[in-house]
Amino acid sequence: MHVLIIGAGGFIGRHLTGRLVAEGVRVTAAGRAPERLERLILGVAALRCDLSQDDIGDWRRRLIGVDAVVNCAGLFGDTRGYTDVHERGPAALFDACRATGVGHVVQISALGADARAASAYHRSKAAADDHLAALDPAGSVMGWTVLRPSLVIGRGGRSSALFAALAALPVMPRLAQAGGLVQPIHVDDLVEVVIRLLRAPLPLAKRLDVVGPQAMTTDALTACFRQWLGLLPAWGFTVPRLVLAAVARIGIGPVTREGMAMLAAGNTAAYAPMVLATGHLPAPLHQALARHPAIDADLRQARLVPVAPVLRLMLALVWLAGGIVPLVFTPQATSAAWLARVGLTGMPATAVLRAGSMADIAIGLALLVRSRGAALAGVVLMTAYTLILTRIAPELWTDPFGALVKNAAVLGLSLAVHALETRHG
Structure with missing residues (x-):
């Protein structure tokens, strides 16, 4: 199998590419800086692409000999680029996949992606999801799956950076006033789901919510990270809503207005359909974190985020x-x-x-x-x-x-x- 991964230099794309390469799968990593990709992920071939500029002709040339495509590309916070990177670019890619006979297409979307969603991020993701589904509704010719992950946790992720930073503070801030329930899934489990889908037979015409087995508050999530970092429980305080809004407006570190709005809305779904479709049961957060014990560098990085x-x-x-x-x-x-x-x-x-x-x-x-x-x-x-x-x-x-x-x-x-x-x- 020859897999083309779009956005291979991002958080999810890096983990997926590394896992496929380790398993001996032929992978081509696509991104804006192919030289950087080849340095980051040993053993991978890379090519240059730009979803904001490339058209169907560009993609058709790149898809020669490709069996499967995974689109991991995405922006967060840069609303001006959503139309190109989340909508127009993926639409051209999917059209080219249909025209060249690519057998499997996996679109990494987001939980909450809907044309009527409050956030521009979710609306733009939904537009690409709908376009892919409309190309082959039954999935009889081109197997496709839209994965809508919740909060994805793992080294190198923005969400992990935020909650590890909160957890590492001497006094632990509580985001209860700004946060609904979240249902985090570790990036390893998301990668496993993608790989199982790539190896599954047709048809694969599904939209799957990819979530962990536990819904929790953001305070509980922060406490999980504090335990993972090896720190003792700390006294906490609730961050005033006005302070949180001001920090998000400025965009300090990983805290942004859009991110805080998503946390306020909550991020949960039933995980049984994903388990039934893929046969993979994701690990609870504390078990997933335990698979990758924290080292000194993790604690140091967490403390540097707010500094x-x-x-x-x-x-x-x-x-x-x-x-x-x-x-x-x-x-x-x-x-x-x-x-x-x-x-x-x-x-x-x-x-x-x-x-x-x-x-x-x-x-x-x-x-x-x-x-x-x-x-x-x-x-x-x-x-x-x-x-x-x-x-x-x-x-x-x-x-x-x-x-x-x-x-x-x-x-x-x-x-x-x-x-x-x-x-x-």
């Missing part, structure tokens, strides 16, 4: 202050005296002062909007400032207020922020 945006904010404020203070608050005579020490006076001195201040402000703003590479640009600029000041005023290293010594701390903070924003692979 990372704070570090970025503090660094942004340092750069903004460094740019605004010389322009607005520092006496011109003081600035002129400093610049005169390197031979700059008059208009050239003013130009250098303004350019430096604007560069500082630009880096600060780039950090606030989470522009990639902003922290590294700050490292370069701060290093230049430090070398220049060391040359013209070495006595600043012994300044009682640490005028230059503080630069070392800013450099370290910048490197930490850059490391935290660098993607795997």
